[in-house]
Amino acid sequence: xxxxxxxxxxxxxxxxxxxxxxxxxxxxxxxxxxxxxxxxxxxxxxxxxxxxxxxxxxxxxxxxxxxxxxxxxxxxxxxxxxxxxxxxxxxxxxxxxxxxxxxxxxxxxxxxxxxxxxxxxxxxxxxxxxxxxxxxxxxxxxxxxxxxxxxxxxxxxxxxxxxxxxxxxxxxxxxxxxxxxxxxxxxxxxxxxxxxxxxxxxxxxxxxxxxxxxxxxxxxxxxxxxxxxxxxxxxxxxxxxxxxxxxxxxxxxxxxxxxxxxxxxxxxxxxxxxxxxxxxxxxxxxxxxxxxxxxxxxxxxxxxxxxxxxxxxxxxxxxxxxxxxxxxxxxxxxxxxxxxxxxxxxxxxxxxxxxxxxxxxxxxxxxxxxxxxxxxxxxxxxxxxxxxxxxxxxxxxxxxxx
Amino acid sequence: xxxxxxxxxxxxxxxxxxxxxxxxxxxxxxxxxxxxxxxxxxxxxxxxxxxxxxxxxxxxxxxxxxxxxxxxxxxxxxxxxxxxxxxxxxxxxxxxxxxxxxxxxxxxxxxxxxxxxxxxxxxxxxxxxxxxxxxxxxxxxxxxxxxxxxxxxxxxxxxxxxxxxxxxxxxxxxxxxxxxxxxxxxxxxxxxxxxxxxxxxxxxxxxxxxxxxxxxxxxxxxxxxxxxxxxxxxxxxxxxxxxxxxxxxxxxxxxxxxxxxxxxxxxxxxxxxxxxxxxxxxxxxxxxxxxxxxxxxxxxxxxxxxxxxxxxxxxxxxxxxxxxxxxxxxxxxxxxxxxxxxxxxxxxxxxxxxxxxxxxxxxxxxxxxxxxxxxxxxxxxxxxxxxxxxxxxxxxxxxxxx
Numbered sequence: 001x002x003x004x005x006x007x008x009x010x011x012x013x014x015x016x017x018x019x020x021x022x023x024x025x026x027x028x029x030x031x032x033x034x035x036x037x038x039x040x041x042x043x044x045x046x047x048x049x050x051x052x053x054x055x056x057x058x059x060x061x062x063x064x065x066x067x068x069x070x071x072x073x074x075x076x077x078x079x080x081x082x083x084x085x086x087x088x089x090x091x092x093x094x095x096x097x098x099x100x101x102x103x104x105x106x107x108x109x110x111x112x113x114x115x116x117x118x119x120x121x122x123x124x125x126x127x128x129x130x131x132x133x134x135x136x137x138x139x140x141x142x143x144x145x146x147x148x149x150x151x152x153x154x155x156x157x158x159x160x161x162x163x164x165x166x167x168x169x170x171x172x173x174x175x176x177x178x179x180x181x182x183x184x185x186x187x188x189x190x191x192x193x194x195x196x197x198x199x200x201x202x203x204x205x206x207x208x209x210x211x212x213x214x215x216x217x218x219x220x221x222x223x224x225x226x227x228x229x230x231x232x233x234x235x236x237x238x239x240x241x242x243x244x245x246x247x248x249x250x251x252x253x254x255x256x257x258x259x260x261x262x263x264x265x266x267x268x269x270x271x272x273x274x275x276x277x278x279x280x281x282x283x284x285x286x287x288x289x290x291x292x293x294x295x296x297x298x299x300x301x302x303x304x305x306x307x308x309x310x311x312x313x314x315x316x317x318x319x320x321x322x323x324x325x326x327x328x329x330x331x332x333x334x335x336x337x338x339x340x341x342x343x344x345x346x347x348x349x350x351x352x353x354x355x356x357x358x359x360x361x362x363x364x365x366x367x368x369x370x371x372x373x374x375x376x377x378x379x380x381x382x383x384x385x386x387x388x389x390x391x392x393x394x395x396x397x398x399x400x401x402x
Numbered sequence: 403x404x405x406x407x408x409x410x411x412x413x414x415x416x417x418x419x420x421x422x423x424x425x426x427x428x429x430x431x432x433x434x435x436x437x438x439x440x441x442x443x444x445x446x447x448x449x450x451x452x453x454x455x456x457x458x459x460x461x462x463x464x465x466x467x468x469x470x471x472x473x474x475x476x477x478x479x480x481x482x483x484x485x486x487x488x489x490x491x492x493x494x495x496x497x498x499x500x501x502x503x504x505x506x507x508x509x510x511x512x513x514x515x516x517x518x519x520x521x522x523x524x525x526x527x528x529x530x531x532x533x534x535x536x537x538x539x540x541x542x543x544x545x546x547x548x549x550x551x552x553x554x555x556x557x558x559x560x561x562x563x564x565x566x567x568x569x570x571x572x573x574x575x576x577x578x579x580x581x582x583x584x585x586x587x588x589x590x591x592x593x594x595x596x597x598x599x600x601x602x603x604x605x606x607x608x609x610x611x612x613x614x615x616x617x618x619x620x621x622x623x624x625x626x627x628x629x630x631x632x633x634x635x636x637x638x639x640x641x642x643x644x645x646x647x648x649x650x651x652x653x654x655x656x657x658x659x660x661x662x663x664x665x666x667x668x669x670x671x672x673x674x675x676x677x678x679x680x681x682x683x684x685x686x687x688x689x690x691x692x693x694x695x696x697x698x699x700x701x702x703x704x705x706x707x708x709x710x711x712x713x714x715x716x717x718x719x720x721x722x723x724x725x726x727x728x729x730x731x732x733x734x735x736x737x738x739x740x741x742x743x744x745x746x747x748x749x750x751x752x753x754x755x756x757x758x759x760x761x762x763x764x765x766x767x768x769x770x771x772x773x774x775x776x777x778x779x780x781x782x783x784x785x786x787x788x789x790x791x792x793x794x795x796x797x798x799x800x801x802x803x804x
Contacts, residue, residue: 022652176567321720354650360417360418360745360746361417362416362417362418362426362752362773362774363418363744364546364774364777365774365778366779376777377776378447378753378777379453379753379782380782381453385452385453385454387454388452388453388455388751389454389751390452390454391454391751392454392455392456392750392752393454395746397454397455397456397751398456399456399457399458400451400455400456400457400458400461400471400748401457401458401460401461401462401471401475401478401481402458402459402461402478402479402482402485402649
């Protein structure tokens with residue numbers, strides 16, 4: 001049996017960039033180590049979730065770890081809460097939340113004048129009502145996540161976000177009998193929040209400054225944190241995750257991964273990739289399976305910055321030099337979780353390159369790791385095919401039949 | 403409509419072999435006829451059952467004939483019984499069995515000292531109890547298969563193999579109400595067998611020689627022989643099977659194939675491949691579909707003998723010369739049922755090469771039949787895709803729509 005290192009370069013797939021002479025970032029980058037692994041590996045194209053699906057990092061990571069997102073992706077509420085770094089437990093109910101502005105009992109802005117920072121406000125709302133803990137964490141600008149933790153909670157309740165302005169602020173309603181308790185405690189929370197927010201020094205100051213107050217917490221997208229079978233249960237492997245992104249760490253935690261912190265891993269483009277790769281390699285001593293998510297490539301794609309994406313690939317490649325020495329007893333798989341073409345600035349449904357490399361593997365004719373070269377490789381797969389292929393190449397698969 | 407010849411070279415897929423200059427057996431072999439069929443055909447890579455699945459010959463043959471193994475593979479008991487050549491009927495309950503040793507009422511060995519031959523012992527146990535026929539057949543060393551044939555039988559009964567030593571010998575227990583009759587007759591069989599085996603001259607002699615007696619028949623893996631729709635029903639073709647392997651013949655029989663015997667077909671590496679291919683060609687006069695399974699490539703893979711695998715491929719290729727003359731009115735499909743790389747010595751989940759050839763087909767650019775060359779061919783498929791492609795190329799598929 002071999003150890004497994006799965007490296008996800010977030011948003012790796014790209015399209016032609018005029019500033020890179022019509023090349024993708026991978027094509028334009030100098031990346032001798034990725035090319036070495038492609039030359040000594042089996043390659044192909046992988047469609048995240050399925051062909052043409054513009055998957056998010058959440059649905060895609062679920063899928064590539066073998067958790068069908070149709071079953072385990074319980075909506076944006078829970079996964080955005082994970083993304084904000086709230087430590088979630090199975091059974092928690094999570095929502096996306098906005099801070100909005102209510103004046104004369106009418107919603108006048110759903111973004112509270114695009115308020116820059118709501119962390120003070122969020123802190124003031126944390127409470128415990130009728131045995132239910134309310135955890136709230138601010139995101140970018142007016143955005144936040146709200147989590148309810150307690151017994152007998154249901155996610156079958158209506159949004160309090162009116163999705164419109166000029167309307168009355170809303171209370172939530174239970175959508176089924178079992179949700180009455182949840183709706184009732186949540187409405188108590190909303191009433192309490194209104195009072196706190198209206199009296200909060202941040203809002204008093206905003207009104208003095210002629211800014212809209214952030215005096216209404218509007219929630220939407222209720223979802224239950226899914227209970228997912230642990231990675232150990234599914235595959236018999238002890239797993240660890242290295243990622244600078246709270247969403248990825250949240251998903252990994254749900255699947256029972258241990259989270260490994262790395263000095264200089266920021267989740268931004270200034271991450272110390274040498275530390276990341278070296279930490280992954282040393283973690284393989286204690287774990288059977290190490291998942292690494294590298295966020296920089298996705299950030300560069302969203303920023304429509306092909307030069308940055310190329311340079312991040314080059315820096316990651318340089319850090320990958322020591323991977324060549326662990327191929328004897330390690331299966332290395334490298335791919336993206338989706339494409340984030342710099343020319344588009346968001347996720348697309350384009351397939352992403354993938355490679356599997358380990359000593360003794362049958363290599364295809366591909367000797368370069370980019371979208372075009374790998375298209376003549378062995379595989380045209382979906383993300384849900386990755387784990388079975390990994391189990392087979394790492395000599396961990398049970399035989400099916402005789 | 404064309405006739406169909408499907409040739410399965412068992413365990414065909416391979417990995418680099420140092421003794422073949424890093425080539426796979428197919429790459430290293432001189433095989434002008436396979437290359438001719440690839441040149442004049444459509445090729446690709448096929449994943450048996452699904453990507454990365456280490457399928458057995460049983461699950462894989464079910465799948466490639468269009469029988470979903472998730473539905474029809476009822477466990478190793480029935481399929482190992484087929485593998486030992488027991489003629490099975492739908493409704494039969496089959497088990498894997500071991501001869502073990504019981505001394506002072508404790509199981510001391512689950513393999514009866516790796517006894518060489520249990521066929522005398524097996525013969526002595528055949529009987530009929532309460533209308534249920536007990537059929538038992540010895541396999542290699544301590545292994546055997548047990549089949550119960552009769553009315554109202556259930557496979558929902560527990561193992562009597564304790565899977566451990568130092569324990570009491572077990573009786574079976576019903577796992578549901580409907581299995582009570584089955585458990586009761588099987589326990590009568592086990593009591594009767596203990597008496598017979600303890601008094602059997604083979605065991606008396608073994609004890610005199612200081613060897614462990616084979617005095618306990620331990621069963622596990624109960625499974626019902628599946629009822630599968632006949633090949634004729636599914637595809638409207640009269641089908642025949644040529645195979646030296648009881649397991650493959652058993653599966654084909656279940657699907658209603660006629661079994662054709664061939665002089666010099668041994669199921670070993672010394673099979674007369676000329677006779678096999680010639681017999682297949684002449685069978686196409688009487689049948690629409692002929693399935694040939696060639697076992698030698700798999701045996702060489704399990705033996706970790708790349709030179710042998712290469713030479714078997716060369717001998718089969720030589721025997722294939724007359725295939726070039728039947729392409730006008732025959733679709734020939736050639737593939738493996740899984741990979742058995744010589745470097746690994748067992749099945750892996752690697753995809754296997756496949757080719758379809760017949761007059762008038764659109765050929766891809768591939769002109770050599772090996773794992774790497776066909777990776778740039780038309781197809782990246784699963785075994786369950788083979789039959790629809792065969793029906794289309796052989797002009798037997800119904801139009802779907804207008």
